[in-house]
Amino acid sequence: MEERLKKLRKSMKETTFRNVNFTEDQQESIRKAISKSGESDEMIYSAILQLTTIEKTGYDLAKVILARGIKRFEDNEGLLYTLLHGMEQKGYLHIRWDEEGAKYYRISDKGRKVLARSEGKATKKKLAFSELLEG
Amino acid sequence: MEEFFTEVIETDDKDLLIGEIMHRHGQEILQLVYSYVKNRSIAEDLTQDIFVKCYKSLHTYSGKARIRTWLWRIAINHCKDYLKSWYARNVILTEKETEPAYHQDKTVEQTVIQKGEDQELAEAVMELPIKYREVIYLFYFEELSIKEISEVTDIKENTLKTRLRRAKDLLKERLEG
Numbered sequence: 001m002e003e004r005l006k007k008l009r010k011s012m013k014e015t016t017f018r019n020v021n022f023t024e025d026q027q028e029s030i031r032k033a034i035s036k037s038g039e040s041d042e043m044i045y046s047a048i049l050q051l052t053t054i055e056k057t058g059y060d061l062a063k064v065i066l067a068r069g070i071k072r073f074e075d076n077e078g079l080l081y082t083l084l085h086g087m088e089q090k091g092y093l094h095i096r097w098d099e100e101g102a103k104y105y106r107i108s109d110k111g112r113k114v115l116a117r118s119e120g121k122a123t124k125k126k127l128a129f130s131e132l133l134e135g
Numbered sequence: 136m137e138e139f140f141t142e143v144i145e146t147d148d149k150d151l152l153i154g155e156i157m158h159r160h161g162q163e164i165l166q167l168v169y170s171y172v173k174n175r176s177i178a179e180d181l182t183q184d185i186f187v188k189c190y191k192s193l194h195t196y197s198g199k200a201r202i203r204t205w206l207w208r209i210a211i212n213h214c215k216d217y218l219k220s221w222y223a224r225n226v227i228l229t230e231k232e233t234e235p236a237y238h239q240d241k242t243v244e245q246t247v248i249q250k251g252e253d254q255e256l257a258e259a260v261m262e263l264p265i266k267y268r269e270v271i272y273l274f275y276f277e278e279l280s281i282k283e284i285s286e287v288t289d290i291k292e293n294t295l296k297t298r299l300r301r302a303k304d305l306l307k308e309r310l311e312g
Contacts, residue, residue, distance in 0.1 A: 001303050001306055001307045001310075001311070002303070004256060004310070005256075005271070005275045005303070005306070006275070007253075007256065008256060008257070008260065008271070008275040008276050009275065009276050009278070010253070011253040011254070011256045011257045012257045012260070012276055014253055014257075015253055015254045015257040015258070016169070016170075016257045016258075016261055017166050017169065019175065020165055020166055020169050020175060020178065021162070021165075022157075022161035022162040022164070022165045022182070026161070026165075026179060026182070026183070027154075027157050027158075027161065029183060030157065030182075030183050030186045030187065031150075031153075031154075033183055033186075033187050034150075034153065034186070034187050034190045072191055072192075079195065
């Protein structure tokens with residue numbers, strides 16, 4: 001059996017996978033699906049900045065972001081907190097703790113500037129956010 | 136090669152990166168998925184989902200694992216989720232996947248020989264229950280080590296070794312009587 005199984009690769013390629021080909025068309029349709037998913041980093045940063053115009057906890061943000069149809073954090077809230085932390089470190093978000101220890105996020109002046117630029121022309125948007133994404 | 140990916144991730148050009156990943160791994164991912172679901176159009180749909188998922192989580196790729204290992208974990212989990220889903224368990228495919236056409240460009244004689252040596256083995260493997268098919272496929276087709284299989288499937292090495300042995304017994308019964 002062992003000897004025979006060594007030929008499995010060849011044998012499956014010639015039979016099972018004979019008509020299983022990853023085509024250019026498929027790549028193209030994947031690209032389309034990706035751009036339709038609308039979850040580029042730009043969109044997410046932009047959403048967070050917009051949503052924190054009124055201060056929110058991470059928990060609230062996660063809910064609203066999901067309501068917008070962005071599913072990236074659905075099963076991974078930790079990732080949202082990592083992003084928020086990064087944005088806070090870079091001064092795009094202010095934070096505030098309430099008496100009960102809940103942490104609130106609110107857009108800073110610096111964040112507003114980035115957001116304003118991102119809402120301008122598409123080319124500018126790219127610049128503004130690449131700045132934010134760096135590091 | 137891995138440096139290349141790390142570098143591209145730093146430039147944050149995810150579109151470029153996903154293109155490169157599809158170019159390098161598209162075919163093997165599609166085959167891998169097919170080996171789980173045994174249907175071409177489902178395999179194509181799932182492969183699409185897998186690459187979209189991969190794109191969305193590119194920023195979580197730490198650069199520690201090889202990108203292939205990382206991608207395979209996503210793919211294998213996705214296939215298993217699909218197989219566990221209501222849809223896969225309840226909707227019986229009416230259209231049986233047509234067998235690849237051997238007779239098209241070969242003489243009858245060649246076909247018979249090939250059927251004997253190649254097709255039989257491949258068919259027997261594809262007919263194994265999923266847990267045995269998986270380990271046979273990854274070990275003999277993809278030539279991964281038990282350790283690597285354990286990494287991509289999250290199954291313990293000892294379990295895999297047992298399954299591999301059992302899978303070979305099953306194939307032997309089937310093919311050698």
